[in-house]
Amino acid sequence: MQKQMVNGVNIAYERRGKGTPMVLVHGFPLDHTSWDALVPHLEGQVDLILPDLRGMGQSDFNHAGAPEGAYTVADMATDVVSLLDALQVQKVVVVGHSMGGYVALAFARAYPQRLAGLGLISTQALPDAPERKAGRYATAEQVATHGVSVVADAMAPKLTANPDQVPALRESILRQPAAGVIGALKAMAERPDSTELIATFKFPVAIVHGLADALIPVDRSREMKAFIPQAVLTELPDVGHSPMLEAPAETAQALKKVLS
Numbered sequence: 309m310q311k312q313m314v315n316g317v318n319i320a321y322e323r324r325g326k327g328t329p330m331v332l333v334h335g336f337p338l339d340h341t342s343w344d345a346l347v348p349h350l351e352g353q354v355d356l357i358l359p360d361l362r363g364m365g366q367s368d369f370n371h372a373g374a375p376e377g378a379y380t381v382a383d384m385a386t387d388v389v390s391l392l393d394a395l396q397v398q399k400v401v402v403v404g405h406s407m408g409g410y411v412a413l414a415f416a417r418a419y420p421q422r423l424a425g426l427g428l429i430s431t432q433a434l435p436d437a438p439e440r441k442a443g444r445y446a447t448a449e450q451v452a453t454h455g456v457s458v459v460a461d462a463m464a465p466k467l468t469a470n471p472d473q474v475p476a477l478r479e480s481i482l483r484q485p486a487a488g489v490i491g492a493l494k495a496m497a498e499r500p501d502s503t504e505l506i507a508t509f510k511f512p513v514a515i516v517h518g519l520a521d522a523l524i525p526v527d528r529s530r531e532m533k534a535f536i537p538q539a540v541l542t543e544l545p546d547v548g549h550s551p552m553l554e555a556p557a558e559t560a561q562a563l564k565k566v567l568s
């Protein structure tokens with residue numbers, strides 16, 4: 309992987325393929341390798357930029373002197389735009405999976421002029437309900453005490469509807485640093501409601517959701533579609549929370565709809 313110091317943090321990223329620039333922003337508690345199955349379906353016509361969000365994968369947790377855990381999905385979006393600046397990429401399609409979707413929406417809020425289109429996979433515009441938010445902080449405390457295995461055990465089976473994929477996902481979660489998992493939990497808990505924002509979108513939007521998603525129900529994507537008339541919603545039967553892993557060809561086809 310390559311590394312780029314942006315926004316005070318070393319961000320690790322891969323760049324694959326040629327064509328229209330597209331950033332793939334991974335979900336929680338994963339890293340850029342969650343896109344591995346999708347990449348071969350896109351790299352023939354897309355210039356793919358695959359960052360590890362701060363604190364995850366091989367990216368730094370925080371820059372020296374910053375308070376622990378004190379970052380937001382907006383900071384993660386600024387990391388992404390700063391990486392694009394460093395790579396001299398202007399307009400991009402930003403695709404986010406789940407937490408990556410929260411980051412993609414934060415990117416759209418702060419940097420709309422940089423967007424050629426948006427891909428929203430297994431995500432939502434709504435913020436956390438109070439009990440979900442409290443649950444995130446409780447999980448963060450458990451991770452601080454017992455380590456990342458708490459999250460790996462609870463989440464890996466929910467990330468896919470295909471039981472064969474659970475062991476590799478569990479391993480992938482176990483590779484994540486505890487500080488980054490805690491930071492991401494807090495960032496997700498504090499994310500804003502993006503419902504009014506999405507109603508302003510004028511660029512192409514692809515929305516993808518598995519009908520067997522155990523973490524975020526497909527209704528969240530149907531609601532987003534209702535606010536974004538030009539959006540194309542692809543619902544995938546028998547697919548869980550990770551369409552790019554469970555149905556990569558169909559997911560790539562859906563994302564290509566935002567390429568001009």
Ligand code: MLT
Binds near residue numbers: 335
């Ligand atoms: C994710 O897959 O990124 C997370 O499950 C999203 C969330 O917990 O809201």
